[in-house]
Amino acid sequence: xxxxYIGNRMRRLLEGSAARFRTTRTSTFAIAVLxxxxxxxxxxxxxxxxxxxxxxxxxxxxxxxxxxxxxxIWNNKPPLQLWTVAAGLRVFGSSEAGxxxxxxxxGLVALTAMAYAAFSLLSERRGTVAVLVVSVVLGTPILDAExxxxxxxxxxxxxxxxxxxLVGLNRPPRATDWRRAALVGALAALAVAYQQTALADAVAxxxxxxxxxxxxxxxxxxxxxxxxxxxxAWLVPSLMLAGPSNVVFALAGFxxxxxxxxxxxxxxxxxxxxxxxxxxxxxxxGSAVALRARPLPWAAGLWSVATLLAAGAPEHPYPHLLxxxxxxxxxxxxxxxxxxxxxxxxxxxxxxxVAAMAAATLISVGxxxxxxxxxxxxxxxxxxxxxxxxxxAAVAARNRSxxxxxxxxxxxxxPDAQVAAWLDESGLSKARAVVWSSDAWLYLLADLDELMPxxxxxxxxxxxxxxxQVSAYVEDARPExxxxxxxxxxxxxxxxxxxxxxxxxxxxxxxxxxxVLNAA
Numbered sequence: 397x398x399x400x401y402i403g404n405r406m407r408r409l410l411e412g413s414a415a416r417f418r419t420t421r422t423s424t425f426a427i428a429v430l431x432x433x434x435x436x437x438x439x440x441x442x443x444x445x446x447x448x449x450x451x452x453x454x455x456x457x458x459x460x461x462x463x464x465x466x467x468x469i470w471n472n473k474p475p476l477q478l479w480t481v482a483a484g485l486r487v488f489g490s491s492e493a494g495x496x497x498x499x500x501x502x503g504l505v506a507l508t509a510m511a512y513a514a515f516s517l518l519s520e521r522r523g524t525v526a527v528l529v530v531s532v533v534l535g536t537p538i539l540d541a542e543x544x545x546x547x548x549x550x551x552x553x554x555x556x557x558x559x560x561x562l563v564g565l566n567r568p569p570r571a572t573d574w575r576r577a578a579l580v581g582a583l584a585a586l587a588v589a590y591q592q593t594a595l596a597d598a599v600a601x602x603x604x605x606x607x608x609x610x611x612x613x614x615x616x617x618x619x620x621x622x623x624x625x626x627x628x629a630w631l632v633p634s635l636m637l638a639g640p641s642n643v644v645f646a647l648a649g650f651x652x653x654x655x656x657x658x659x660x661x662x663x664x665x666x667x668x669x670x671x672x673x674x675x676x677x678x679x680x681x682g683s684a685v686a687l688r689a690r691p692l693p694w695a696a697g698l699w700s701v702a703t704l705l706a707a708g709a710p711e712h713p714y715p716h717l718l719x720x721x722x723x724x725x726x727x728x729x730x731x732x733x734x735x736x737x738x739x740x741x742x743x744x745x746x747x748x749x750v751a752a753m754a755a756a757t758l759i760s761v762g763x764x765x766x767x768x769x770x771x772x773x774x775x776x777x778x779x780x781x782x783x784x785x786x787x788x789a790a791v792a793a794r795n796r797s798x799x800x801x802x803x804x805x806x807x808x809x810x811p812d813a814q815v816a817a818w819l820d821e822s823g824l825s826k827a828r829a830v831v832w833s834s835d836a837w838l839y840l841l842a843d844l845d846e847l848m849p850x851x852x853x854x855x856x857x858x859x860x861x862x863x864x865q866v867s868a869y870v871e872d873a874r875p876e877x878x879x880x881x882x883x884x885x886x887x888x889x890x891x892x893x894x895x896x897x898x899x900x901x902x903x904x905x906x907x908x909x910x911x912v913l914n915a916a
Contacts, residue, residue, distance in 0.1 A: 420520055420524070421511075421515045421520075421523070424511075424515075424523070424524045424527055424528070425508075425511045425515075425527065427528070428507060428511065428527045428528055428530075428531035429504070429507065429531070431528065431531045431532060431535060432503065432504065432507055432531040432532075432534055432535040433535075434535070435531075435532065435535025435536050436496075436500055436503070436535050436542060437788070438537075438784060438785060438788040439496045439499075439500070439537065439542035440492075440493040440496055440497075440500075441493065441788065441791070441798065441801075441802075442492055442496065442542070442802070442805065443492065443802035443803075443805055443806075443809045443813075444490070444492050444809070444812065444837040444840075444841065445802075445805040445806040445808070445809050445837075446540075446543050446545075446806075447834045447835050447836070447852060448543070448545050449495070449543050449544050449545060450835055450836040450837040450839075450840070450851065450852070451471065451836050451850070451851045451852045451855070452471065452473070452477065452478060452481045452544065452545070453481055453485060453490065453495070453544070453836075453837075453840055454836045454837075454839045454840060454846055454851035455469050455470070455471045455478055455481075455850065455851055456478045456479070456481035456482035456484075456485055457482070457485055457490075457839070457840060457846075458846055459478060459479070459482055460482050460485065460486065464637060464638060465478060465634070465637075465638060466634065466638035466639075466642040466643055466646045467637075467638050467639070467642055469846075469849070469850065470646065470849050470850040470855070470859060471646070471850060472646050472647070472650040472651065472654070472855075473546055473590070473591060474588065474589045474590060474591065474592065474630065474647060475589065475630050475634060476586065476589035476590050476630060477546050477549065477589075477590045477591065480498065480549055480590075481495075481544060484497075484498050484544065490840040490841065495544045496542055496543075496544065498544060498549070499541065499542055499543065499544055499548040499549065500542070501552075502548055502549050502551060502552040503534045503535075503541055503542075503548070503551070503552075505552035505555070505556065506530075506534060506551040506552050506555040506556075506723060507527070507530060507531055507534055508556075509552075509555040509556040509558075509559040509723070510526070510527055510530045510555060510559070510723050510726070510727075511523075511527045512559050512563065513558070513559035513562055513563055513723075513727060514526045514527050514727065514730070515527075516563045516566065517562060517563060517566055517727070517731070518727075518730055518731065522730045522731075523730070525730065526726050526727065526730040529726055530722060530723060530726055533722050534551075534722070536771070536781070537770055537771050537781075537784060538715065538769040538770055538771055538772060538781070539715045539716055539718055539719045539722070539769065539770070540714075540715055540716035540719070540770060541716075541719055543716070545716055546590045546591035547591065547716045547717065547719040547720055548716065548719065549590050550586075550587040550590035550591055550594050550720060551719055551720055551722075551723070553583040553584070553586040553587045553590075554583065554584060554587035554594055554597045554720060555720075555723045556583055557579075557580045557581075557583035557584045557587065557597070557601060558580075558597065558601065558699055558723065558724060559723075560576055560579060560580050560583070561576075561577075561580045561601055561604060561605075561695075562604075562695055562696060562699075562727070564576045564577075564580075565604070565608045565610050565611060565695065567610075568610075569610050569612065573612060573614075573615050574612065574614040574615045574617075574618040575618070576615075577605065577611075577614075577615035577616070577618040577619040577622075578618040578619065578621065578622040579622070580601060580619055580622075581601075581618065581619035581620065581621070581622030581623035581626070582622040582623070582625075582626045584597060584598040584601055584619075584623055585598070585622070585623045585624075585625075585626035585627045586626060588627060589626075589627070589630050592647055592648070592651055593706045593707075593709075593717075593720070594706075594720065595706075596702040596703055596705065596706035597699065597702060597703060597706075597720065598623060599702060600698055600699045600701075600702035600703070601619065601699070602616070602619060602620070603681060603684070603698060604684070604695045604698060604699070605619055607684050607685055607688045607698075608688060608695065609688055609689060631643075650858065653858075654710060660711075669711065669763070672759055672762075672763060673705050673708070673709065673763060675756075675759060676701055676705060676755075676756045676759040676760045676763070677701065677702075677705060677756070679752045679753070679755050679756035679759070680697065680698050680701040680702070680752070680753060680756035680757075680760075681698065682749070682752050683697065683698075683749045683750070683752035683753035683756060684697070684698045684749075684753075685749075686746065686748060686749030686752070687746060687749040687750065687753070690746070693728060693731035693732050693753075694749070694753060696724055696727040696728035696731055697728040697731075697732075697753045697756070697757060698753075699724040699727075699728070700721060700724040700725040700727070700728040700757065700760070701753075701756045701757060701760045702724075703720050703721035703724055703725070704718075704721045704725065704757075704760035704761060704763070704764045705760050705763065705764075706720070706721075707720070707721055707764040707767055708760065708762075708763030708764035708765075708766065708767070709763075711766055712766075712767070713766055713767060713768045714767055714768075715767050715768050715769045715770045717764075717767045718764060718767045721764065725757075728757070732750075771783075771784050779804055779805065783804060787801040787804060788801060806835075807906065807907060808833075808835045808837075808881060808906075808907070808908065810905070810906060811881070811905040811906035811907060811908040812835065812837050812838055812841055812908070813841070814905035814906070814908075815838060815842070815879060815903065815905050815908050815910060816838060816841035816842040818903050818905070818910065819842040819844075819877075819910070820842065822903075824842075824876070824877055824912075825842045825843050825844070826843050826844070826845060827844060827845065827875075827876040827877050828844075828845045828847055828873075828874075828875050828876045828877075829842075829844035829845060829846070829847065829875050829876065829877045829878065829879065830847055830848055830870050830873070830875045830877075830878045830879075831844070831846075831851070831853070831878075831879045832853050832870075832878055832879065832880040832881070832884055832885065832888070832891050833852075833853055833879065833880065833881045833883075833884045833908075834852050834853060834854055834883070834884055835852075835881065836851035836852050838879055839851060844877075847870075847873045847875050848869070848870075848873075849869075853866075853884055853888060854884075854887075854888070856869070857888065864890055866888070866890065866891075867890040867891050867893075867894050870891065870894060871894055871898075874913065875913065876912070876913050877910060877911060877912055877913070878891070878895065878899060878910075878911045879908060879909070879910050879911070880895070880908070880909050880911065881907045881908045881909075882907040882908075882909075883907060895911050898913060898914055899911035899912060899913055899914060900912055900914055
């Protein structure tokens, strides 16, 4: 048989397979984007309901009005989070749909990065499944991905950083690889500028560069330099404007206290949690060293364990903490299964490495499972995905009012709207005000002049003290109106004497009450 005929035949077969794979890859990504978009549609009709979102939006508005972050207005997030929200407010106003446009774009960027990594590193079948899984998780509200919170924004730069790193190291080394490493470092730093927990991803990326046989010293240095320069670009001005003590407390001191608050009160139990985290980190690193000659799974596994540990560290039941772990964990699982990582690991050392990574992952998942999920509660009487999507479908079919669907999100939604409308009708929509509530949306809905150091009332107790300092601050500020809700006056009742002495209740809507300062 003619060797040229065989060679041409093989070449045509390979070219045909590559073309089919490119077509499948494009079709899969298009389907994933469609699924993601359809699942996100209700998010553009959500009410103002999520308290953290309200806190960021109100603080960002005060920054737009000239207040200095960490001094005149306080939040415990790095500046990029607040400035991104501020940009959204500048473009869209306080529209919830507008704010969710930002997270839609961020999620789409993360999904694109996932597709780039999956189709570059996995087989056609595994890549397809992995991309579709991520499109569903990012599309639904189960991890709060639609809300304008740090995790929903940082997933864009950090996912692209991880994808660029893993794909780049899976290819033959090139002289220009240091540029890719620098880009990865800059993207990782941007993620940290949204929230401090992204340091876990940044450390994981550097560990991968240290371990991977194709990584170069130039790449490692470029990564560190880009990370340092990008971080300095926002950290140095913050330190100069707000002062080191204010910045350190906001970005480190407060988070340490926040994380410690969720740990078990029993010392032995707290030490067990810390020991479990350390063990998982050591197992993952040791596994990565043992498996460093292998392709994707160990690197994705190390990244996954780092993000899962960051999610589980605070021991808080907040599903959004898990959001940055979705892409690396999906990549890691798709890389090992269903083919079975153990079958790929020939030799005792490699089998031990696979076992160590599996153990690290199981420990990390166990620590992170307390974050939970939203809209999938055990009780059907609570808001759930059926109510979320089914209710929205009923609204679209005009079998249910939009207001009724929105009111199902939170008990404060309807009272907020009623109080805002009353304030506007009464000429108090721009009054100097204190909203004594965990829900700070009224500052924006009624365009109130926010007087507190930080919008959500509970954070003021962290800043000022819990022995009467907050109510004393309010008394000194002499706001024209104070809006309370029954939940937070029950939790923080120290405002009641001031209200009864100097204010008159003039309006109520559900659990919310408007108090007006008595005339002198």
